[in-house]
Amino acid sequence: MKKILVTGALGQIGSELIQKLRDTYGEDNVVATDIRETEADVVKSGPFELLDVTDGKRMYEIAKSYQVDSVIHLAALLSATAEAKPLFAWKINMDGLLNALEVARELKTQFFTPSSIGAFGPTTPKDLTPQNTIQRPTTMYGINKVTGELLSDYYHQKFGVDTRGLRFPGLISYVTPPGGGTTDYAVEIYYDAVKKGEYTSYIAKGTFMDMMYMPDALNAIIDLMEADASKLKHRNSFNVTAMSVDPEAIAKAIRKYIPHFKLDYQVDPIRQSIADSWPNSIDASSAKEEWGFKVAYDLEKMTEDIIKKLKDKLL
Template identity: 45%
Template sequence: MKSEKILITGALGQLGTVLTNELQKKYGINSVIATDLRPNFDFNGVFETLDVTNFKAIEECVIKHNVTQIYHLAAILSANGEKNPLKTWDINMSTLFNVLEVSRLCNINKIFYPSSIAVFGDEIESVNTPQSPNLTPLTVYGMSKVAGENWVNYYHKRYGLDIRSLRYPGVIGYQSLPGGGTTDYAVDIYHKAVNNEDFECFLKASTMLPMIFIDDAIRATLELMDAPRKIISIRTSYNLAGMSFTPNELYNSIRKTYPDFKISYNPDFRQEIADSWPKSIDDNTARKDWGWKPNYDLDSMTNIMIQKLKAQYHSVVA
């Protein structure tokens, strides 16, 4: 384990920030190379400024650090992606191709590729959406993830690369601010509540979506990557579930701590995106293959989110 060298792209994003820290704990601070497009001069550990659209730069970084595993998190997300569809497609696909080719040429042992519930379109069973439905996404982000799932499956079948993937639901965490996703209302709302501000939601009160607490999302990632290769039956991407709720249910959970908290609803273009996604996910294949099981429900997540954000804002004020 100590000989592993882990490269993470998009390490300063919502998922990358937490995953980097957990991988440092697991493999050692000097065994994890965090990278992102923008520099981070305060980073605790090994950090490289890296443009993942530059094939040569990735290859040089991999060789320089003797990288054995890659977690490719860099991407433009769903809501931001719709503002510039062609750029989103180009960046999301070109960065994946670069990582796949570098991995093939440099004999990388293991690769993680995050997918998303954005791969599902409106031609699915929206309740308990199965592992292998018809994938007709309505966003460029979702289209790029469907294509990405097929490419990682191809590289596994064609070249034998050990690539593993999860279809994340909306990820809710306290460690970073929202990053441009359709489910990000469920992060922003906690910040507003803790700061005694009213919240305007860009989705309807009744919009049910699958979500997952950041701690569960990170644990699922590490459990999948630690699972024996022979038990991995899905080489596109595993369905992953945590919990499902509506903005109104989340609001009522927060009001147990902040009874005077106010919410209003002003649906925008993200409503159409959310309407095309599942209400809940069937993740029985992940449960069967590598023993996945979430630890958090809505109220337990709310309690931790409020506790952590209050501590963060109090420290800033102090």
């Protein structure tokens, strides 16, 4: 990658990925786009363009004018939001993806878009979910993600587009507030622990889901995009993970630094039903074997870092 276009740059991943990409590839070589404009560093620290991803013509014009060689398509509605507005989610998630893939095809760029553990469903094996397995999701978000995986494979096989992707677990970050995902409790719990010393979880006790700290997720995107294409057997939607945790496990890790932290529950039936359809843990061995995927943070190291950073930020 030398000149990169990123959609959804003000979202959870984009707001941190943009800065890392600019630090790595140069400020002028990373074009951030989003449907809104703010005073955020993403907007001020390098090229920024307003973009509605359902406007394929505008996306193409931006990509061509900056002569990008890579497109990282992040713009999407997340799981809980998508379930509340399923038709709107299909329009944003699928029209936006098709437009981004078309830009990559026409301009012969490299292409990345994230998938998710939401691409799995209730009939998928729950423990150490394999790279290749049954995918019959029961949510609009999951359906969008499976479709995105298949479309990315199609554009590679049919048109030769260098498509790549990761099936992300829940991503935990102290930088950007939660944005409507089922796993967002794992972000909220740290904020409330530092601010209030207590948290009410909308996900039930004993509900295990895979998670990853954002710095590891950002490294995984760059590592995959820079990987030798000849070694990629799967190419799109590699399983990646750092830990499988439930709310109690996170609370226990927090109490090492905030001993009085209190956790209780008020389960949200919609988000709980989504979580129940997802794996307890996934197998990331294909990513490790094909391009050397690795993580630096487990639950303990992540918790120590987040609490320190949040105390500096909030207190």
